[in-house]
Amino acid sequence: xxxxxxxxxxxxxxxxxxxxxxxxxxxxxxxxxxxxxxxxxxxxxxxxxxxxxxxxxxxxxxxxxxxxxxxxxxxxxxxxxxxxxxxxxxxxxxxxxxxxxxxxxxxxxxxxxxxxxxxxxxxxxxxxxxxxxxxxxxxxxxxxxxxxxxxxxxxxxxxxxxxxxxxxxxxxxxxxxxxxxxxxxxxxxxxxxxxxxxxxxxxxxxxxxxxxxxxxxxxxxxxxxxxxxxxxxxxxxxxxxxxx
Amino acid sequence: xxxxxxxxxxxxxxxxxxxxxxxxxxxxxxxxxxxxxxxxxxxxxxxxxxxxxxxxxxxxxxxxxxxxxxxxxxxxxxxxxxxxxxxxxxxxxxxxxxxxxxxxxxxxxxxxxxxxxxxxxxxxxxxxxxxxxxxxxxxxxxxxxxxxxxxxxxxxxxxxxxxxxxxxxxxxxxxxxxxxxxxxxxxxxxxxxxxxxxxx
Numbered sequence: 001x002x003x004x005x006x007x008x009x010x011x012x013x014x015x016x017x018x019x020x021x022x023x024x025x026x027x028x029x030x031x032x033x034x035x036x037x038x039x040x041x042x043x044x045x046x047x048x049x050x051x052x053x054x055x056x057x058x059x060x061x062x063x064x065x066x067x068x069x070x071x072x073x074x075x076x077x078x079x080x081x082x083x084x085x086x087x088x089x090x091x092x093x094x095x096x097x098x099x100x101x102x103x104x105x106x107x108x109x110x111x112x113x114x115x116x117x118x119x120x121x122x123x124x125x126x127x128x129x130x131x132x133x134x135x136x137x138x139x140x141x142x143x144x145x146x147x148x149x150x151x152x153x154x155x156x157x158x159x160x161x162x163x164x165x166x167x168x169x170x171x172x173x174x175x176x177x178x179x180x181x182x183x184x185x186x187x188x189x190x191x192x193x194x195x196x197x198x199x200x201x202x203x204x205x206x207x208x209x210x211x212x213x214x215x216x217x218x219x220x221x222x223x224x225x226x227x228x229x230x231x232x233x234x235x236x237x238x239x240x241x242x243x244x
Numbered sequence: 245x246x247x248x249x250x251x252x253x254x255x256x257x258x259x260x261x262x263x264x265x266x267x268x269x270x271x272x273x274x275x276x277x278x279x280x281x282x283x284x285x286x287x288x289x290x291x292x293x294x295x296x297x298x299x300x301x302x303x304x305x306x307x308x309x310x311x312x313x314x315x316x317x318x319x320x321x322x323x324x325x326x327x328x329x330x331x332x333x334x335x336x337x338x339x340x341x342x343x344x345x346x347x348x349x350x351x352x353x354x355x356x357x358x359x360x361x362x363x364x365x366x367x368x369x370x371x372x373x374x375x376x377x378x379x380x381x382x383x384x385x386x387x388x389x390x391x392x393x394x395x396x397x398x399x400x401x402x403x404x405x406x407x408x409x410x411x412x413x414x415x416x417x418x419x420x421x422x423x424x425x426x427x428x429x430x431x432x433x434x435x436x437x438x439x440x441x442x443x444x
Contacts, residue, residue: 008306029430034365060265065387065428085261087389107407112361112389113259159361190359207383213359243365 001040001054006222019222025058025066028221031228034062034243037090038164038217039117040070041133052084059085069117075104082109090115090162093131096142096149099156106157112190116158120146120179121166122234127179130166146179151186161187162216165195172198172219180210192216200231204238247443250274251286253313255326256303257293261324266332266427270438278307287318288441293325297349300325314344319443320419322388323359327414327421336392339343345399345416349392350359359406361391366424368412368432374401376420378439384432386412386424393423432443 001007006019021038028036038058055068068081068091077090089109095101095116105114112213119130127146132138149162163183165176177198184191190213193206197217220226234243247341250267252260254276267274275289277280283289291313293300304310313320322330329341341349353358365385370377386404393410394404399421400414413436414421420440426433 059262060268063266063269063428063430063434065389065425082259083261085259085265087259087262087425098424108295112363112391160363188354188359189361190363211357213364244383 001038007041018233020062021054022057024070024222026061028228029062032232032243033221033228035064035214036062036066038066038068038070039090040068044150051242052080055081055084055086067115069115073098073101075108078105078109082113088113088115088160090117091131092117092119095153096131096144099152102153102156102158106159111159113137114158115160116150116153117162117164118146118149118153119164119166122176122179127182133164133166147182147186150183154187154189158189160190160192162192162194165193168196174198174202175206175210175215177205177209180206180212184211190214197226200226200234203235204240205229207235207240208238248272249285249287250290250441251288252276252290252292253282253283253304253309253326254278255291255293255300255309256327257295257300260292262425263290263292263427266434266437270434270441272441274318275338275410278309280308280312283309283312284316287444289313289316289320290440291320291322291326291329293329294325295325296332296337297325297328297339297341300329301339301341304329304342310342312327314342317418318441321440322419323424323427324359324425327423328392328394330414330416330419331394334392344419345397345414345421347380347394347397347399349394351392352406352420355407361389362393362406363389366406366412368402368404370402371396373400374413374415374420375443376415376422376436376439377402378442379435386422386426386429386432386436388412388424 060062065087067088068086073094084168119133120127129142129144131142175193191210192214194216235242328349330344331347332343367383371372399414399416403409404412426436
C-alpha cells in the first residue's frame with residue numbers, strides 16, 4: 001500500500017502500482033486467499049501512521065482475516081487500526097526502535113493479534129535484521145542478529161512472526177528455505193514465510209521443508225501468474241492440508 | 245417476525261467493528277452497548293472478546309454485566325474469548341468466569357509441531373444437531389485464533405483438533421458459543437451468524 005494504492009517492488013525497491021485496494025481485496029477473497037496482509041510501505045520511513053480510512057472500507061467487504069502493517073508505533077495507533085476492523089497488527093521498524101512496544105501491544109490486545117515482521121538479509125555471519133526497508137534512501141542494516149531478534153520478539157509477546165527474506169523478495173526463485181528452517185528452530189509461535197515465491201513448487205517446498213504455518217506472496221498473485229485456486233489444488237495434491 | 249434487535253456487549257475488545265461489518269453483510273444492524281437495560285431488551289446478544297480472560301471479566305464486573313448475562317433469556321452468542329467467558333473459569337490469569345456452562349478453559353500444551361497461539365483454518369466435526377450449525381457439514385473450515393480452549397464436554401456441539409480435540413461450538417440452553425471467529429470465517433462464518441439470528 002502506498003497512498004491508497006497497491007504497489008509491488010523488487011527486492012523491496014522500485015515499487016510500481018498494481019491495482020486498487022478494494023478490487024484486489026475482493027478478488028483475493030473470492031479466489032480463496034486465507035488471509036491478507038496490507039503493508040503501508042510509505043508509513044514508517046516518513047514517521048507517519050497509516051491512513052485508516054481504507055481499513056474500514058476493506059473490513060466491510062472482507063470475510064477473511066487481515067493484518068495491517070506499517071507505521072504503528074503506539075498502543076493508541078494499534079487500537080485505531082483494530083477498531084477499524086483489522087484482525088491483527090504487524091510491527092517492524094517501530095519495534096526495532098522501541099522493543100517495549102511489543103510487550104505493550106501484547107498486554108493490551110493479546111499475543112494473538114500482535115505480529116512482528118522481520119526483514120532479514122543473509123550476511124557472511126548469518127542473518128541480519130534490516131530496518132526502514134520501504135524506502136531505499138533510509139533502508140539500513142541494524143546489526144541485530146535475526147535469530148536473536150525472533151527469540152526476543154516472542155519473549156516480549158509476539159504471537160506471530162512474518163519473516164521477509166530480502167535477498168529472495170520479488171525475484172521469484174523460491175523462499176529462502178535455509179533461513180526459514182533456522183528461524184523455525186527457534187520460533188514457537190506461527191511463522192509465516194515471505195519473499196521469493198515464483199512457482200507453485202516453491203509453496204510446496206516451504207511447507208514441507210521449512211514447516212512454516214503459512215506462506216505469503218504478492219507478485220505471483222498480483223500478476224495472475226499463479227491463480228490461488230490452482231495453487232490450493234496443487235498443494236492438496238502434494239499432501240498439504242489447505243482450506244477448500 | 246420483528247427484525248432482530250442485536251446488541252453486541254461492549255467489552256473492551258478492539259475488534260467489534262469486524263463483527264458489526266459481518267452482521268451488516270447479512271443486512272442486520274447492531275448496537276454496541278454495556279447498558280443493562282439495552283442488553284436485556286435485545287432479541288439477540290453477542291458477547292465478543294479479544295484479549296485476556298481476566299481483563300474481560302474485570303470489564304464485565306465493572307459494568308455489572310457479570311450478574312446480568314447469566315440471567316438472559318434470549319439467544320446469547322459468545323465468540324472466541326466471549327465463549328470462554330460463558331464457562332466457569334479460565335486458566336488465563338486464573339480467571340473466574342460467568343459460570344453459565346460447566347468447564348474451564350485451559351492453555352494449549354506447546355509442542356514442536358503446534359505453535360501457540362493456534363491460528364488458522366481448522367475443520368469442524370459436528371457432534372450434535374444444533375440450530376447454530378444448520379447447513380454446516382463436517383469438514384467445513386473456520387478461522388481460529390486462540391491460546392486457550394475448552395475440552396469437549398456435554399455442551400459441545402462441534403469440535404475440532406489441535407493436538408487433542410476441543411470445543412469449536414457449544415450450546416447450553418439459550419447460550420451458544422463459537423471458539424472461532426465467524427466474522428472472519430468466510431461463508432461458513434456468515435452461515436453460523438445467520439443461523440444464530442434465526443434462533444428465537
